[in-house]
Amino acid sequence: MPYAKFIRIFALCAIILSTTGILSPLEAQQADARKTTCDTITVGGPASWQPVSYIASDGRQSGLGIDIIKEYAKRHGIKVEIDIELPWARTLDLLLQGKIDVTAGAYFTDERQRVYQYSDPFYTDEIMVFQHVDRRFGYSKIEDLRGYRGARPHGGSLGKKIDTYSSQQLDVMYSPTNDRIFDLLRAGHVDYVLLARYDGLATLHKLGAQDTIIAVEPPVDHNPVRLMFSRNSPCVKHVAQINMLIAELGQNGTIDDRTKYHLEQTVFSLETGS
Template sequence: MAAMPNGFAGTGSCDQIKINGSNVWFPISIRHKDAEDLSGVFPDLAQEIFQSMKVDVAFGAKVPWKRVFVQLESGEIDMVAGAYHTKDRARNYVLSSPVIKEPVAIFVRADMSDRPGSLEDLIGLQGLAPFGATFGEEFDDFANKHLTISRQSFDDFSTNMELLVDGKADYLVIARQAGEMMLKDLGVEGEVEALPWPALENSLHYMFSKKSPCLKHINAFQNELEKRVEAGEAANMMKAFNASASGQE
């Protein structure tokens, strides 16, 4: 269990924990059109845990992904519901134990003749990735040194997929399941596909602000989270969201 660090006891009142997350990261954290609250594996699981602890939950307003971490840094929100592990995040925030691991994929047009077989094969190609997204040190370091990846601050991450479809780039880096859902939503499943090899696989965590008074609850949250993860609850929720998206019962 990841224990609360010394010096961050979370003083003050915590009558309600404020949570925010991605608006479009299926099935990790999503916000349906015109919906105020988040849904997805991480928001739903967090809400269940805090309800069992008798702590009220409030979800933050829809803001860009990078802004979510500005909110966390300032203490405007208490928790981010789902984000990849990085060394910087481990230093700047209080991370939960790992909840799941998720593969990140490289999406290309289906008519691409010379398919990349590794990260090295992406060198010299034009790539896209969501603005503000980080995929972990190993990939980010390689990308910064060797790859050309545009990260524009579109209101909707699916704009990146549309640019790929239109031939404005050679590939898109994004979480596999989120990318596959974008293909379905845009109706371009036959035009773009994920390469069979994963760009990387990284662990996803809840992240608490070090300025949050709700840190006083973190050990109890961690204990309950680990029990539920070990019992397969997070994995079952992933399967349920995927089955629902596929139209299965």
Template sequence: MLRILIIILNGLLISAAQATCETIRVNGEHNWFDVSFRENSQAPLQGLAVELANQVFADVGIKVDYQAMVPWKRQFLQLETGDLDLIIAAFYNQERGEKFIFSETIGVEYSSAFIRKDQALNYNDVTSLMGKRGLQILGSSFGDQFDSYAGQHLTISEMPDLDRALKLVALQRADYLLYATHGGRLKIANTEYADLLVDMQPSISRQLIYMVMSKSSPCVDHLQDINRAIRRYRDDF
């Protein structure tokens, strides 16, 4: 009986801490090199957005509780249901804007179509992607304008894993991969495809990056302080 009471009391203490935002439950994309990523499914989340989040919430006085890896789409579902407080880095689109609360901008990201170098002459702008086999990471968004264009004119399959997607392009089983320009370049430079793959220019989109918070999170009450800390530390992003 005593053991049951202790378990109940511990649960109440955890709920109380969350209700007053002493602790914030956080997650992020595990394929977004080098913004937020994991070396494997059991590895901790790391990257520039993690470093920024640690600085921001230490400044505000909120303990960060990084959650285990779950798929990107499921993280947004958890935000919607209140089972997650914050995604540390994400792009804005209209659907997300209607459901969640966005912080001040934490950074900017360009995205590109990554292709084989020997096919570069066949690409010059987004219209060059029509009729070709495209890939993107599961749950990716490149802004309302490009997403709308892609839905009407492009053939794009979603992949859960960045390494697998790069391999498919390298082996010519797909024609291009849509991915963050800077992160893609860094990732490819450390793979066997360094001399094989390149990003098409110009970029397909330029998007601002935000922290995204659940509307039901008690930490919403600290948004002003969080934004103030973001302004203080985002130059390090």
């Protein structure tokens, strides 16, 4: 074949490959390498979930779940990228695709377990009933909420017990943000709010509403919090070792110390209770 004709055919093939999205052998090799290595752990999560993942007053993306991932990454020479400012639904979509490797925290559900990989629990969240002090009603168990209208966050789970019971037995509306959910309660549009204890208390302090809206004991439920990995991420292979780290940090007191630190940064002093 004449050399000039060969060059024309080769150039035409290159154009076809670039326009059809078919990878060249080198590009395919590079893509495979990206899929199978965990040089960087990309972290997503809620931006206001104290003490698990939140944005601090100085703009830092912080939290207990992020601490665990950073400690593991430091020990194993892995970089960490954090973006907890995306909407939760968008975060889960990117996690499913493997574009985010892990969320800094999530409750366990059977549906999620089928598509994501959980770590062992590292924290336990208390789900509370928040009421306005001027419109209190008797509450000691979830069944007492029947006949009242409530609100809960949109797009997230409050655990299997609450998710199931509220969908079948309760009159509950959904709010996109914590600020808005308490506005509904202050305005009298709902009778109560279902939210994690410290998540709710941090929001109330931010709104200056901690004296008019209170968390009513006892908790509705206790939900273990876990890291949640994408099954399409190469970093999922580290879950077993991360579980060992979680056990170590729990046994040596680090998790308790860091939990106290994050709550003091975002909610109140655990020593003074204010």
